[in-house]
Amino acid sequence: MSEKLKKLAYNFLVLPVGNMLVLLQPEKARQLSENRITLVHKPKRDMSLSDRVMRSSLLHKLDKIQDYSAIAEQNRNFWVNSKATELFSDLEDTFKTDFIPHCTFIFDLLKKELSETSVEFNTLVEIGTGNGDVLNYLSAEFPNISRFVGIDLSPDQIELNKDRFSNNEKLEFVAADAFDWVKENGHGNTVFVTSRGVLEYFLQPRLQELFNMINGLGKTIFIAIEPNGADHDFDAHPETQLYGHEPSFSHNYPLLFKNAGFDIWHFSQKVWYKASDMQTFVGAKN
Incomplete structure (x- = not known):
């Protein structure tokens, strides 16, 4: 049709x-x-x-919401409470139906990046780890990385993850705000990852500050897999736009990474579920 x-x-x-x-x-x-x-x-x-x-x-x-601060607060209030665990459970199948077939290619590219550098990346941090499936997968794909940390706002989900993945000694799960955690615990030689909808909930100034802070840690790589509105032309409209019914934020990720001092080694986009949604893939390094 x-x-x-x-x-x-x-x-x-x-x-x-x-x-x-x-x-x-x-x-x-x-x-x-x-x-x-x-x-x-x-x-x-x-x-x-x-x-x-x-x-x-x-x-x-x-109702349309235009107040960016109100949107960010509303979305944060959802992800920090017990309702988030129900949604993570509902979305469990998307690891197999979306992440594995459509997103893993960028981690194959990451393997190539890591093989061509003399820097030893010993830590991988997933911001917005959700149900932990992606972090568990990455711990098997990158055997030379010794520490995998999953950060999420939901304390309930973090406890479920600790239980579910208790046999994987490489994994650590922490209930925290990613910005605060990076400020207190971040260090160089770290790969940062977000998968399919995490940074979209950050206000642009705070996201820019997060990228600036991560760049200041030392040698880092960032893999961002994030949604964007299909009508968001980064060249014509470089600033953040509202996206979707929630709504959340369609950020110009390449620009924000470059503003923070990162080099972009990969950028691509794919249609995600429907024509109005794009999945954006960014690989950045300093």
């Missing part, structure tokens, strides 16, 4: 039916829309057809 036909079907079939279901099932609508982030991200496989149609209607009606 062409994009034009899909849009017509959405406007003239899905939305009217969704609006009717919202009126007929107000309690179900309330449950679905209890939190913007879960409303946006809950996997379709966990929803009935009627729930999915209702969700389309609810997403269409979401």
